[in-house]
Amino acid sequence: MRTSLMCLCLLGVCAAAELAVPNASFEEGAGEGALGWKWWSRTNAGSAVRTADAQHSLGHSMCIRHDGPRDWALSSEGRFPARPGECYLATAWVKVRKGTVELAVVALRKGKTLSWDIGSASAGADDKWLRLEAFAEVPQDCDQVYLRFVGQGDVLAFVDDVSIVPAERPKASERPKVEGSATQRVREKLGRGLVAVIGQDGKVHVSWRALDGDPPAVAFDLYRSTGGEEPKRLNEQPIVTTTDFTDAPPVQAAQCTYILREAGKTDDLDKAVAKPQYVSIRLDGNHTFQKVGIADLDGDGRLDFVIKQPNTNIDPANDYWKRSETPYKLEAYSADGGFLWRHDLGPAIETGIWYSPYIVYDLDGDGKAEVAAKTGEGDPRDADGRVQSGPEYLTILSGETGKPLARVDWPSREPFLRRPNGYNYASRNQLGVAYLDGRTPCLIVERGTYNLIVVVAYEFHAGKLRELWRWSNEREPRRYWGQGAHWMHAADVDADGRDELILCSFALDDNGAPLWSTGLGHPDHLYLGDLDPARPGLEIYFGIEARQPRNGMCLADAATGQILWGIQKPTRHVHASGLCSDIDPRFPGAECYSSDTDEKKQAS
Numbered sequence: 001m002r003t004s005l006m007c008l009c010l011l012g013v014c015a016a017a018e019l020a021v022p023n024a025s026f027e028e029g030a031g032e033g034a035l036g037w038k039w040w041s042r043t044n045a046g047s048a049v050r051t052a053d054a055q056h057s058l059g060h061s062m063c064i065r066h067d068g069p070r071d072w073a074l075s076s077e078g079r080f081p082a083r084p085g086e087c088y089l090a091t092a093w094v095k096v097r098k099g100t101v102e103l104a105v106v107a108l109r110k111g112k113t114l115s116w117d118i119g120s121a122s123a124g125a126d127d128k129w130l131r132l133e134a135f136a137e138v139p140q141d142c143d144q145v146y147l148r149f150v151g152q153g154d155v156l157a158f159v160d161d162v163s164i165v166p167a168e169r170p171k172a173s174e175r176p177k178v179e180g181s182a183t184q185r186v187r188e189k190l191g192r193g194l195v196a197v198i199g200q201d202g203k204v205h206v207s208w209r210a211l212d213g214d215p216p217a218v219a220f221d222l223y224r225s226t227g228g229e230e231p232k233r234l235n236e237q238p239i240v241t242t243t244d245f246t247d248a249p250p251v252q253a254a255q256c257t258y259i260l261r262e263a264g265k266t267d268d269l270d271k272a273v274a275k276p277q278y279v280s281i282r283l284d285g286n287h288t289f290q291k292v293g294i295a296d297l298d299g300d301g302r303l304d305f306v307i308k309q310p311n312t313n314i315d316p317a318n319d320y321w322k323r324s325e326t327p328y329k330l331e332a333y334s335a336d337g338g339f340l341w342r343h344d345l346g347p348a349i350e351t352g353i354w355y356s357p358y359i360v361y362d363l364d365g366d367g368k369a370e371v372a373a374k375t376g377e378g379d380p381r382d383a384d385g386r387v388q389s390g391p392e393y394l395t396i397l398s399g400e401t402g403k404p405l406a407r408v409d410w411p412s413r414e415p416f417l418r419r420p421n422g423y424n425y426a427s428r429n430q431l432g433v434a435y436l437d438g439r440t441p442c443l444i445v446e447r448g449t450y451n452l453i454v455v456v457a458y459e460f461h462a463g464k465l466r467e468l469w470r471w472s473n474e475r476e477p478r479r480y481w482g483q484g485a486h487w488m489h490a491a492d493v494d495a496d497g498r499d500e501l502i503l504c505s506f507a508l509d510d511n512g513a514p515l516w517s518t519g520l521g522h523p524d525h526l527y528l529g530d531l532d533p534a535r536p537g538l539e540i541y542f543g544i545e546a547r548q549p550r551n552g553m554c555l556a557d558a559a560t561g562q563i564l565w566g567i568q569k570p571t572r573h574v575h576a577s578g579l580c581s582d583i584d585p586r587f588p589g590a591e592c593y594s595s596d597t598d599e600k601k602q603a604s
Contacts, residue, residue: 026160042072060160062158084141087169089165104120180439181461191209295399304369306331324350329342329343345373394408411445483503505521517561541555541592
């Protein structure tokens with residue numbers, strides 16, 4: 001297995017001298033111990049022993065042995081002064097016979113740990129001497145750094161010849177702008193969606209859809225027909241300020257049909273029969289469902305439904321994972337409730353939302369939505385039920401028939417599996433849509449959330465998937481690692497007519513180049529919009545799950561990631577409870593709140 005290199009030829013090493021790692025080749029020691037190094041494990045098991053049985057150079061190396069499921073570390077006692085913005089390249093030679101070994105750069109502030117990992121590289125079992133290279137950028141508030149080897153579970157490995165040198169930040173690679181196939185922006189071709197809902201008081205609330213192609217002065221007339229009689233106009237003046245109307249019919253509301261026309265015209269835009277307060281659709285089978293995608297599958301201007309069933313969910317984390325039972329199936333239903341098709345995802349897709357992203361959207365602009373989904377083949381489950389092998393695909397299904405139209409490989413799980421806790425991290429997958437050229441809906445495929453992250457953009461056109469760009473944080477500064485969340489957003493944050501990706505404590509430009517990162521880590525809620533109308537552009541409100549000394553709840557500029565304001569006290573575990581909305585009409589813009597939901601619950 002190859003090493004995971006954090007820095008390659010893009011890294012230019014400075015002329016500054018190498019920092020002196022104490023006992024870097026493990027030649028000094030009393031007995032089995034090595035001067036200047038300290039062993040630790042969660043269960044007080046395992047060992048790190050000087051040995052002459054294997055060495056990269058000179059006469060000794062350090063042999064690390066550990067059995068059991070918990071974590072361990074071999075840490076250097078050497079501490080190096082550091083300033084925010086400085087960059088370093090840490091290296092070591094490793095020979096791994098079992099398990100995984102990671103070299104990490106640790107950041108300190110006034111002697112206390114600020115971050116356990118501001119740069120790292122890892123190697124899995126290969127039984128060859130391999131050179132790890134970990135690029136690290138010193139974060140804000142850091143004043144010292146040091147090195148350590150870390151891992152989890154069963155390990156037998158040798159480490160030798162450790163070093164750290166000042167380095168230059170990698171230069172950003174030039175990326176071309178995306179040019180898709182659409183000549184003008186692809187939009188959903190939807191009808192007015194007229195709905196007439198009977199209230200408990202017998203009145204009927206009629207509403208319809210405003211379309212983005214409507215002229216500014218568009219106006220409507222609403223008619224009611226009772227028992228087949230000639231339609232009667234209900235509004236005295238054309239309806240111009242809203243797209244709804246409340247009617248008090250002289251007969252039972254269920255006998256009424258409502259007709260929408262453009263003001264002063266005779267052509268019907270839409271019709272609707274008054275119904276109770278919901279529309280019931282009978283599913284094709286004895287099941288409920290977990291999620292639903294909504295789009296026009298057949299081109300009739302009405303929204304149809306693609307559900308994922310059954311209603312079950314497994315989290316990949318060890319404490320929550322369990323074996324999948326009944327495989328997921330995608331099912332499509334028309335707007336009037338008719339069953340259209342079913343696609344069995346099979347045992348290759350475990351039954352958790354992280355394993356099974358799908359999205360329903362008109363990707364090729366033909367007026368009919370496709371279904372994009374993560375798929376697999378056969379039954380590649382391990383003996384315990386985990387899927388860690390076998391092919392994985394991004395597959396496009398016809399929205400009308402469910403027939404597969406195209407597929408390409410999903411980003412590989414292999415770089416994730418060679419890192420500690422790799423199965424958990426490899427199982428985090430997402431799908432989204434962004435207009436990267438301002439015209440063409442592009443599919444965004446993401447693998448990874450909590451450390452390594454890979455993003456690939458595709459265009460679906462003429463029945464084929466075309467890769468537009470690919471990005472990984474593997475060679476990026478550490479502030480781009482572990483910044484993902486449970487979703488992704490697309491928005492034109494720099495007003496250039498093209499969508500950028502908010503993914504979530506970091507952003508990519510429309511061409512896949514890194515744009516900014518707050519470095520705050522995993523957010524559990526995020527709101528994007530013109531939240532503060534007093535300043536130009538868009539803003540983002542973050543609720544950060546990871547423990548923070550400050551800014552665990554904060555507002556940032558969507559174009560730059562700059563923190564505009566934040567809570568200036570520590571947060572422990574800001575979780576899913578949070579909202580951003582115009583709650584108080586006395587003040588312009590939105591109000592925001594989050595809840596710290598760990599041991600000492602507190603709201604701010």
